[in-house]
Structures are given as C-alpha cells and as structure tokens.
Amino acid sequence: MKTTLVFTPLFFVFTVKTYSQITTPVIRANFGVDGDLRSNYFNGFVSSGNDDWFLYPGSSGTGQFIIDTTGAAAIVAGYNSNIASRRLPFYRNMRFPAYTVINNRLMLDAVFIRDYHGDDSTVFSGGNKNGDSPGNWQCPVSQGVPDKNDILDMMVHVRRAGPNRTDSLWMFGGLSLDNTTGNRYFDFEMYQTDIYYDRSTRQFYGYGPNAGHTSWEFDAAGNITKPGDIIFSAEYQSSSLSNIEARIWVNSAALSLTPTSFDWTGQFDGATTGATYGYASIKPKASGTYYTGLQCSNGTWGGPFSVVLQSDALMTDYAAKQFVEFSVNLTKLGLDPVTLLGSNSCGMPFRRILVKTRSSASFTSELKDFVGPFDFFLSPRVEALTATPYICEGSNIAEVDVTNPVATSVYQWTTLNGNIITSPTGTTIFVNKPGTYIVTQYLQEGCSAYASDTVQVFQMPLCTVLHANGIFDFKGTQANKELRLSWRVQDNLQARSFEVQQSTDGVNFITITTVYPQPSAAQSAAYAFQIPNELNGARYYRIKLMSEDALFNYSNALRFTPVTENQNNRLLVYPNPVKGTAQLQVISQKEVEMKVEVYNTVGHSVLATTGYAQRGINALHLDNLTCRTRGVCIVVVRLGDETLSQKILVE
Numbered sequence: 001m002k003t004t005l006v007f008t009p010l011f012f013v014f015t016v017k018t019y020s021q022i023t024t025p026v027i028r029a030n031f032g033v034d035g036d037l038r039s040n041y042f043n044g045f046v047s048s049g050n051d052d053w054f055l056y057p058g059s060s061g062t063g064q065f066i067i068d069t070t071g072a073a074a075i076v077a078g079y080n081s082n083i084a085s086r087r088l089p090f091y092r093n094m095r096f097p098a099y100t101v102i103n104n105r106l107m108l109d110a111v112f113i114r115d116y117h118g119d120d121s122t123v124f125s126g127g128n129k130n131g132d133s134p135g136n137w138q139c140p141v142s143q144g145v146p147d148k149n150d151i152l153d154m155m156v157h158v159r160r161a162g163p164n165r166t167d168s169l170w171m172f173g174g175l176s177l178d179n180t181t182g183n184r185y186f187d188f189e190m191y192q193t194d195i196y197y198d199r200s201t202r203q204f205y206g207y208g209p210n211a212g213h214t215s216w217e218f219d220a221a222g223n224i225t226k227p228g229d230i231i232f233s234a235e236y237q238s239s240s241l242s243n244i245e246a247r248i249w250v251n252s253a254a255l256s257l258t259p260t261s262f263d264w265t266g267q268f269d270g271a272t273t274g275a276t277y278g279y280a281s282i283k284p285k286a287s288g289t290y291y292t293g294l295q296c297s298n299g300t301w302g303g304p305f306s307v308v309l310q311s312d313a314l315m316t317d318y319a320a321k322q323f324v325e326f327s328v329n330l331t332k333l334g335l336d337p338v339t340l341l342g343s344n345s346c347g348m349p350f351r352r353i354l355v356k357t358r359s360s361a362s363f364t365s366e367l368k369d370f371v372g373p374f375d376f377f378l379s380p381r382v383e384a385l386t387a388t389p390y391i392c393e394g395s396n397i398a399e400v401d402v403t404n405p406v407a408t409s410v411y412q413w414t415t416l417n418g419n420i421i422t423s424p425t426g427t428t429i430f431v432n433k434p435g436t437y438i439v440t441q442y443l444q445e446g447c448s449a450y451a452s453d454t455v456q457v458f459q460m461p462l463c464t465v466l467h468a469n470g471i472f473d474f475k476g477t478q479a480n481k482e483l484r485l486s487w488r489v490q491d492n493l494q495a496r497s498f499e500v501q502q503s504t505d506g507v508n509f510i511t512i513t514t515v516y517p518q519p520s521a522a523q524s525a526a527y528a529f530q531i532p533n534e535l536n537g538a539r540y541y542r543i544k545l546m547s548e549d550a551l552f553n554y555s556n557a558l559r560f561t562p563v564t565e566n567q568n569n570r571l572l573v574y575p576n577p578v579k580g581t582a583q584l585q586v587i588s589q590k591e592v593e594m595k596v597e598v599y600n601t602v603g604h605s606v607l608a609t610t611g612y613a614q615r616g617i618n619a620l621h622l623d624n625l626t627c628r629t630r631g632v633c634i635v636v637v638r639l640g641d642e643t644l645s646q647k648i649l650v651e
Contacts, residue, residue, distance in 0.1 A: 026292050026327075029161040029170045030063075030105055033327045035296035037174070037303050039063040044297075051103060053112070053155055053174060054303045064102050066157050067112040068095040072304035079306065079314050086308045087117045091374065094157070097408045098379040099443045101163045108377060110157035111353075115371040117152070117308055121202050124356075124367040130187060130231065131270045131278050131364060133212025134195060134204035141202070147179035149357040149368035150310050152322075153303075156188070156353055156376070158330075165338055165444075168331040173232075175355065176302075178310040180321040183242075185358040185365070189231040190350030195373045204373075211270070211277040213249040222260045230335060230350060231279055234293065235361050236324050241293030244326065245363075246333055247279035255280060262334035269364050279363070284332050293326035352376060380404045381451035382411065382441035387538035388559055390458050390507040391434060397572065397585070398457045398506075399538075399559075400437050402427040409450070410442040418457060421572070430572055434459040471498075471543050473526075474555045478616035483531040483560060487543055492517055492525035499544040500529050506540045506557060536562065556583070558619040571637050571644035578650050582622045584635070588613040592640040598622065599634045606633070613639055 025034035025043040032042045032050045039052040040061030048061030055065040069092065078085045094110035096102055116122050123145045125138040155174040160167040173188055192214040195206045208214035208229060216228035229249040235242050247267070252275070255264055262282040270278025284290055298320035307315040307322075330336050352373040359366040388398035402411055405427040413424040418435020422428075431437060440452045474487040489495050495517045501509040518525055531541075543555040570587040586594065594613035598606050607622060622635075637644045 025294060028172075028292065028327045028329070029159055029168070030103055031066075031157070031159065031170070031172055031327070033172065033292045033294060033325055035294040035323060035325050036300055037323070038301060039065045051105075053157075056301060057304075062103065064096075066094055066096075066107070066110045067155065068092045069304045076304075076306050076314075079308065083312055086312050086314060089114050089116050089371075097406045098377065099408045099447075104163050106160040106163055106165065106167065108158040108160070110155070111374060111376065112153065112155045112305075113371050113374060114153050114305065114308070115151045115369070117150075117310055117312065121199055122197070122371065123369050126366060128367045129271070129364050130189075130233075130356075130358075130367070131272075131275065133271065134207040135212050136271075137204055137367070139197075139202040145357075145369045147310050148177065148182055148184060149359070150178040151186075151355065151357060151369045151371050152176040152178055152307065152309070153305075154355045154371050158376075168329055169336045169338075171328045171330055172326070173328075174323065174325045176307065176318065176323045177357070178322075180319050183361070184236045184324070185234070185361060187231055187233045187356045187358065189229070189354045189356065190376075191229050191352045191354070191373060192227060192350060193352075195352055195354070197373060208249075210249065210251070211275070213277065215277060216248050216250050216254070218254055218257050218259060220257075222257045224259070224261060227335075227337065232328060233358075233363055234324075234326060236293070236295060236321075241295070241324070241326065243361075244291050244293060244328075245281055246283075246328070246335070247281045247363075248335075249277060250280050251277055252280075259334070261285070267363070282334065284334060286332065288332070290329040290332040291327060293324065295321040296323040296325075350376065351378075379409065379443055379450065380406055382409070382439055382453050384437075384439045384453040384455045386437075386455050386457060387561070388457070388506045388540075390505065391432070397421065397430050397432045397559075397583075399561075400429050400431060400439075400455050400457070402439060406441075408444060410445050410447075412440045412442070414438050414440070431457060433457075471545055471553070471555045473620075474543060474558070475618070475620035476541065476558045476560065477614035477618045478560050483539075483541075484528060484614075485531070485541055485543075485558070486526065486528040487555065488524060488526045489517075489545070490524060494547050496546040496548050498527060499546070500531075501542050501544055503540040503542075503557070504537065506559070509540070509542060509557075511544070560617050560619075569639055569642055569644060571635070571646055573635050573646045573648050578648050582635070582648060584618075584620050584622060584637070586613055586618040586620070586637055586639070586644070588615055588618060588639050590615050590640075594618070595638045596620075596622070597636045597638075599636065600631070 027050050030051050032052045034043050037053040038056040040048045040059050040063040042050050049063050051064045053067055091111060091113040096107050098109050100107050121139055121142055125140050128137045153176045157172045160169055175186055177184055193206055193208050195204060197204050214228040217226040219225050231247045234244045262284060265281040265283050267281035268278050296318050300318045300323060302316060302318050307318060353376055354370060354372040356370045357368045359368060383403045384400060385403050386398050386400040391398045411427055413420060413429050416436045418431050418437055419433035420429050421432050422430045434457050437455045438452060441450045443450050471487050471489055476485045498515040499511045500513045502512045503509040515527055515529055538559060538561050540557045540559050542557040544552055546552045569589055572585040573582055592613050595610045597608045600606050633648050633650050635646050635648055
C-alpha cells in the first residue's frame with residue numbers, strides 16, 4: 001500500500017495555538033528529536049538511554065542506533081582515495097529486522113539514503129508540482145540544482161511508542177541540504193503503490209490509479225474504507241521550523257463529508273484549478289502537539305558516512321542548520337492503519353517514500369530535487385525450499401526449510417495432500433509423504449498473513465522393498481571427520497556385490513564405490529564403508545545389492561547434511577504411523593553413548609538396543625516393531641544425560 005507524506009508550509013492552518021509546533025529538543029517514543037544524530041546523546045549532553053540515527057565512536061549506553069552502518073569505514077576510505085565516488089548514491093536499512101521490539105519500542109522500519117551529488121537526472125525540470133500525476137513529471141538527462149534545494153542525505157524511521165501494535169505510531173525524518181541560508185522547503189510523500197523511477201527513461205512508473213495517486217475513500221458516515229497517499233510538507237526558516245502540514249490525496253467530493261479520524265482544514269490542490277483529485281490538508285481531531293522539528297547547530301557530527309557537499313568537499317561535521325529533523329505522531333493525526341481500519345494489527349501506513357524539495361512556501365510551487373521512491377515496511381517475503389524433492393512414502397523423510405528466515409516473523413506450514421511429522425510452526429518441517437507444502441509468513445504473532453510460498457515433494461521412482469535375502473539394518477553416522485555407512489545382509493552367500501551410491505537430489509544416484517562380499521563370512525554378514533565428511537550440501541546414500549542370480553535391489557536412502565557447530569539434539573521417527581519397521585534420525589551435538597528403547601502403553605519395554613552416537617546425524621532402523629499389540633508406543637533415546645522421546649502409532 002502506498003502513502004505519501006509531504007510537509008508543506010501553511011501559514012494559516014496552525015493559527016490555533018493548540019496545534020502549535022515544538023521547536024525545542026524533545027524525545028518522542030524514546031527517539032531524540034534535537035537536530036543531532038547521536039544515540040545516548042540529547043540536547044548537547046551525554047544522555048544514556050535515548051535512541052537516534054547513529055552511534056558516535058567511543059560512546060556507550062542503553063540507547064540504540066537505528067541505521068545499519070556496515071561498511072561505513074570502507075565508504076569513507078573510498079571517498080579519500082577516489083573523489084569521483086563522492087557523487088555516487090547508496091542506502092542503508094534499519095539494523096534490526098522489521099517489527100522487532102527494542103528498548104520496549106516496536107521498530108517498524110528505517111532507511112538512510114545518500115543522494116546523487118552534482119549533475120544528475122534525479123531532479124525535476126521546470127514546472128512540475130505536487131498536484132501533478134507522477135506520470136507527467138519531467139526529469140532532465142543531467143542537470144544541476146540550486147544548492148539551497150540540493151538534497152545531500154535523507155533518513156526515515158517509523159516506530160511505536162511502546163511494544164504493542166496499539167501504541168502510538170511515530171514517524172521520524174531527517175534531511176540535509178547543501179545550503180544553509182534562507183528558507184528551505186521540502187516534502188515527504190508516501191505512496192500506497194510500488195511507484196518507482198527509471199533513470200534510463202527518466203520517468204516514474206507504478207503510480208496510483210486516481211490521477212497518478214491512490215485516493216483515500218470514505219463511507220457516508222465519514223469512516224475510512226481505503227487508505228491512500230499522504231504528503232507532509234515542511235518549511236524551515238533561517239532560525240527554525242516555521243510550519244509543517246499534512247495532506248492526503250482525495251476526490252474533491254470527499255470534502256463534503258466529515259471524517260471520523262481527522263478534520264479538513266480547507267486547503268485542496270490538484271494538478272489544475274477544479275481538479276477532481278488533489279491533496280487536501282488535514283488536522284487531528286484532538287488538540288495538542290503532534291509534530292516536532294529542529295535544525296542542527298554548528299559542528300554537529302555528520303554520522304559515520306561523513307558529509308559530502310555539492311562541491312565534492314568531504315566534511316566530518318554539519319554546518320549550522322544544514323541538517324533538519326522532525327517527528328510526526330501518525331496516530332494522533334489519524335493516519336494509523338490500526339486505529340483507522342483495525343483489520344490488520346500489522347498494517348502499514350504506506351509502501352514507498354519520495355522526498356522532494358520545493359522552490360517556495362507554496363504547496364503548488366515548482367519542485368526541485370528528489371530522492372527515491374524507496375521501499376519501506378518491506379520485510380523479506382518468505383521463500384522455501386527442500387533439498388529432498390523425492391522420497392519414498394512411508395520409508396523416507398524430507399526436510400523443508402524457509403531459506404530467508406526473519407527472526408521476528410512467524411511461519412506456519414500446511415499441506416494439501418502430504419503429511420507433516422513435526423510441528424507445523426517454525427522455519428523447518430520434516431515430512432514423510434510426497435505432496436504440496438505451503439508456508440505462510442506472519443510479520444508477528446497476531447498479524448494478518450504477509451506472504452506465502454509453496455514446495456513440492458515428489459514420489460521417488462525407485463521405491464522397492466527388499467526380498468528376504470536383501471539388506472537390513474542399514475544405518476549411518478556422520479562423525480567429525482567421516483561419514484560411516486553400515487548394513488547387514490540376510491544371505492551373504494547369494495550376494496555378488498554391494499554398490500554404495502550417492503545423490504545430491506535424492507533421485508539421481510551415482511555409484512561411488514563397490515564393496516564385495518566377504519568370502520569366508522557366515523550366511524548373515526555385516527559391512528561398512530567410510531566416506532570423507534566434506535559435505536557442502538545435502539547428500540543421499542543407498543546400497544544397491546547385486547545377487548548371484550543377476551537380480552538387484554536397493555536399500556532405502558539415508559540423507560545427511562553438513563553438521564553445524566550448535567546443532568541441538570533432536571529425534572525424528574518416521575514413518576508415523578509405523579508398520580513393522582521405523583526409521584530413526586538422531587541428531588547429537590557430541591559423541592556419546594546412545595540407548596534406544598520402545599515402551600508400550602503400559603510402560604513395558606518391548607525393544608531395546610544400545611550403541612554409540614556420533615556427533616551429527618545418526619540414521620538407523622527399528623525392525624519388527626510391533627509393540628505386541630496395535631496402539632501407541634513411545635520411542636525413548638538417551639544420549640548420555642539427555643533424554644529424547646516421541647510417540648508413534650503402531651499399526
């Protein structure tokens with residue numbers, strides 16, 4: 001959804017004293033609005049605890065800095081070694097995942113953008129105005145911009161005043177301009193659509209359907225039924241913030257309604273006089289301050305990326321009034337999606353932001369420089385994958401994973417025709433049946449669905465059951481330096497050879513070695529083969545038995561993945577329900593004695609075996625598992641002092 005925020009000077013809208021702006025340093029939602037960029041610093045003094053844009057070198061405290069500063073030192077070093085690099089833009093996002101609670105505040109998103117410097121095509125040609133459709137805005141191939149209108153850097157951050165989605169929603173903005181003399185005018189415009197600027201064609205695309213924007217819609221009682229674009233316009237005179245105004249894009253007919261969330265102030269401007277759509281100014285229903293603003297003092301630290309001027313000069317600090325900062329209480333203003341519509345407690349007030357400068361205080365004055373549009377509230381959309389796309393139903397399992405997990409998101413799995421044998425909530429599931437598996441991402445618990453992805457697990461074409469003289473007790477252990485496969489054969493005298501086969505996808509196997517029968521062995525014999533443990537991805541192994549009568553059969557495949565340093569102990573039993581034979585996958589953090597027992601419903605042990613678990617994945621079978629009677633049994637695995645268990649249904 002797109003929303004436009006634009007700050008425009010409006011000299012008569014704020015004549016009512018109850019709406020006067022604050023131009024002194026304040027802290028809002030634990031974020032300092034003082035014309036300074038340093039966390040743990042407020043109004044010229046060290047003040048541990050308040051958040052801000054960046055962390056000053058050597059400072060400390062409980063306050064958090066918001067913007068990711070990865071690579072800042074390298075960027076500044078590049079500025080010193082290559083002056084031409086000072087004209088290049090870059091951006092950084094919030095250093096926390098979206099919707100993270102930090103210092104008891106819900107952080108929604110943040111971005112820092114360095115604009116092009118000098119001649120570029122991200123400026124407006126003459127005659128472009130706020131009320132025009134972005135499709136009609138004109139941009140030159142390359143053009144300079146007056147230094148009083150030239151944007152150096154901009155930053156935006158949105159958070160709630162507390163940890164809950166119902167706490168007040170605050171937007172913070174920062175902007176640095178090249179020239180510090182005279183008045184400065186700029187707009188923060190927020191869109192509901194995925195508007196973007198194509199530098200090759202110098203045109204805007206993806207704008208809204210209502211004369212280039214998305215219109216707010218109301219029912220007859222004045223309730224909002226659909227949010228639209230927003231714009232905040234601001235004016236900073238030589239001394240301080242002198243005015244700020246909020247407007248929303250509407251059909252002019254809506255001005256005859258009385259909104260329930262805010263009031264009209266009487267200002268409306270479209271592309272032309274009498275335009276059907278345009279930006280209408282609004283004010284809160286309740287009295288009191290809902291915005292703040294301040295300029296920096298001389299020598300204010302310019303942040304870890306330093307300050308690059310239009311002249312390509314590299315500065316450590318800002319000159320007086322070069323950086324301006326503001327905040328807006330979107331909830332009080334009536335633009336909070338939770339209080340507006342209430343259908344999604346993780347609703348986003350807009351999707352993209354475009355920051356512009358203007359030539360004068362008039363909302364309809366000529367546009368000059370711009371930066372953006374850029375994405376906002378764009379958490380990574382879930383992507384899922386399985387390294388086991390083929391399995392044998394009832395005898396193999398597949399691991400299905402979210403490949404780009406966000407720590408603050410909730411992932412819920414469902415299936416149309418498969419079977420999930422682990423918890424359906426989380427970034428990983430295990431399945432034992434071919435089918436379609438769907439993962440749905442929620443930005444937080446209680447939010448509406450944000451995104452989803454689908455994974456297909458297919459039936460393996462070669463799923464045969466070994467005959468009586470075939471392989472049994474096929475298992476494997478993945479130790480620190482090797483992968484060890486072992487198996488037994490029922491009738492060793494009838495075996496001609498055993499081919500150890502490997503696969504990366506679970507369906508296409510190649511023979512990596514051949515093991516020949518032990519000539520002097522008894523009828524039943526045991527075999528083993530060791531492989532260097534150099535896995536860089538999932539690997540599947542199976543044994544192909546060639547008999548003396550030229551027949552062959554395959555064992556079931558065992559899957560192994562690289563061992564991580566901090567992999568938790570885990571037990572998986574499959575298939576479940578069990579018919580005779582169950583497969584166990586035991587993941588152990590270390591080499592330890594392992595005891596496996598199966599108990600029936602009255603607590604009697606019906607099967608017990610001991611062995612040694614290697615660090616990593618231990619795959620083995622439990623044969624002839626009947627529990628004596630049909631019903632529920634419990635598999636208990638003891639790894640040293642730790643006990644793992646899982647219920648199974650025996651048929």
